[in-house]
Amino acid sequence: MGLVFQSYALFPHMTALGNVVAAMGHRPRAERQAAARDLLARMGLAGLEDRRPAQLSGGQQQRVAVARALAREPRVLLLDEPFAALDRRTRRSLHAELRALRAAIRVPILLVTHDLDEARDLADLLCVIDQGETLQTAPPHEVLAAPTGDRIRRALDLD
Template sequence: MAALSFQNLSRSFGDIRALDGVSADIPEGSFLALLGPSGCGKTTLLRLIAGLDRPDGGSLHIGETLVAGPEQFIGPEARGLGMVFQSYALWPHMTVAGNVAFGLNRLGRADRATRVERALHTVGLSDMAGRRPHELSGGQRQRVALARALAARPRVLLLDEPLANLDAHLRQQMLAEFRRIHAETGCTMVFVTHDQNEAMAVADLIGVMDRGQLMQLGSPQDLFQRPANEMVARFVGHGRTLPVTVVLRGTRRCRFMIGGCTFTLPGIAPPGPAWLCLHPSDLTLSTNKSGLVARVTDLRFEDGYQVAHLWLEDLPEAAPLVLRLDHPLVLGAEVRVTVRGGWVLPRAAVSTPSFQTVPA
């Protein structure tokens, strides 16, 4: 059963179309990341799920319950959701246990204490129940906010860029905590972020959004290896797209020409103009005189690798390709590169969102 279901959801603010006909079904128990550039509509969609805003059109179901539609709207307090905010939103005068217990007044004292104890145990803060928020680190305060949401046993847990205020080391720790807690609780989670590394690290399902539309919904591997259109190809994994010409299409493979060279790679493009979607791992330096002629335009050291930007002489209008190497090149040098991987898309795919995973 779907934990969340959107049908043609739309929301405008004046002349700005924040959401433009978003449709998707999110399976029960999923860890969904909503990913995209600033202003793409991901936070607007999260607010509609939470009941903090109303859609202009379409419908939204949580489980089998219609919570927003043309003649129906259920407020946030009756949706059975939990939410973790970017700012933590903790009461400074309350203890950790008091913050977690906030909102559980409908329970008896014994049941409330049990819920608090279990929630704090889940996030690893059992020994800090008596502390105040100012006595905690940023990562610990984030865990308190998470424990408070989990204590209410929500049907769906919403995470609104919860790691934005943490340093890089704490973000990695909290990503591991999110993965562990999701596996332990089985709760459906919706995680909003503009950081694709965060999304790839925690989510089993990612929705890439752009200009109010859901461009593709799929696993991290699907989005990386089989992007549905040019926007997804360029956004996920810092990919590049090159214009190519497909000369022959087989079963899930395409033979194409680029810069006078012919390659055969996985793809779904018919003969004619197409896009070749590439990541740095799809390129390698040629050891002979074959391959595409390129010039080194930039060099930097990153994560233990030499990262080179390469300008293709046969495609001067294309963005520079990125190549990761274990040895340095010379700035300005002419090299040849071979394409050993990638995904070939029809050229028209740039304007056609895909709401489902591209089949393998």
């Protein structure tokens, strides 16, 4: 499983390239640098490989975190509030990149978010959870058009 956290969880003493290479222990050492550079390029970070996290914008740090998660060649990718700390413009840009990434990597992505607009825009399937209980699971348009009860309407602030 590849994990991307809200806070990015990058190693501050390592470069972007080093952060991605650090996740490639399963690959032969001779392949790691080239594979990490390729992942960073796919995330739009070519030319920034030698920068440390503090030298990158929030959106760039998030892209490094995604590249690092993908470096493990996961069978599923878990994104935990990955866009919460970003400004609206960067968030929209990364939403588009995530949609393109989904098509390219063909790995299931589990996105945890409290942002209903984000869930509607990015999800194929929306699972609404309130206080640890699953209230409804369906495509986003179905959940929003036909919530299954008052509790889900309140959870989604649809009243």
